[in-house]
Amino acid sequence: MPGPRRTQQERSSTTRALLLEAAFACLLDGGYSATTVGAVQQRAGVARGTLLHHFPTRSSLMAGVVEDVVERRLGLLTASTTDAAVPWDDLVDRIWLELQGPAYAVTLELWVAARTDDDLRQALLPLQDRIFLTVHRGVTALVGEDNPRAPLLVQFTIDLLTGAHLAGLLQRRAGTDLVVDAWKQALRSLAQG
Structure with missing residues (x-):
């Protein structure tokens, strides 16, 4: 049986952490020039709008x-x-x-x-x-x-x-x-x- 449903705030916090981890990994692997919004989006596996909701700019x-x-x-x-x-x-x-x-x-x-x-x-x-x-x-x-x-x-x-x-x-x-x-x-x- 599935656990209790997470709140919107919990889901948002999880997504933000996922995006930060993906950006961190991109920076570590390829440096700043390779860490584009698209690269982070792809690494995190989220829609572009999701990324831009949390971080409107690079x-x-x-x-x-x-x-x-x-x-x-x-x-x-x-x-x-x-x-x-x-x-x-x-x-x-x-x-x-x-x-x-x-x-x-x-x-x-x-x-x-x-x-x-x-x-x-x-x-x-x-x-x-x-x-x-x-x-x-x-x-x-x-x-x-x-x-x-x-x-x-x-x-x-x-x-x-x-x-x-x-x-x-x-x-x-x-x-x-x-x-x-x-x-x-x-x-x-x-x-x-």
């Missing part, structure tokens, strides 16, 4: 993907199994791992595309500060906000690791692991000092 769809990606990233970056502060080495490992993952690849794809796509840039600008602030606060909370240096050290860590990742994006660079390990050592000293 830019609104991409902004929806960014919001969804933030939730994916925050899950990895802020998940803690205890109430105790996460050691700095573990924080570096978490951020480094997140930068290697598909959520960051999709985010990077959209931010690079927004440089030359004014509609996409306008859709992403309102999200940018909120995303950076949310990620920064979540990561800082992991190491414990009682250290007055924590916010600055978190920002240094995110910026340094992002740069190291981008420098080796096309081809892994020799010595990157040494840079990450050296930063862990420096970070421990800076956090205590």
Whole structure:
């Protein structure tokens, strides 16, 4: 016997999630230029009108993907199994791992595309500060906000690791692991000092 009938809101939420997942997969597989409304529609297996009902423009769809990606990233970056502060080495490992993952690849794809796509840039600008602030606060909370240096050290860590990742994006660079390990050592000293 079939279960209870889902409400319109539940069906709409399911369809929206399906569209976001399809757009995420398209971005990951083919990049921004290949992620057209038609490609997402086909991958999601929905009618064009259904997609346009949820996301009237390609830019609104991409902004929806960014919001969804933030939730994916925050899950990895802020998940803690205890109430105790996460050691700095573990924080570096978490951020480094997140930068290697598909959520960051999709985010990077959209931010690079927004440089030359004014509609996409306008859709992403309102999200940018909120995303950076949310990620920064979540990561800082992991190491414990009682250290007055924590916010600055978190920002240094995110910026340094992002740069190291981008420098080796096309081809892994020799010595990157040494840079990450050296930063862990420096970070421990800076956090205590």
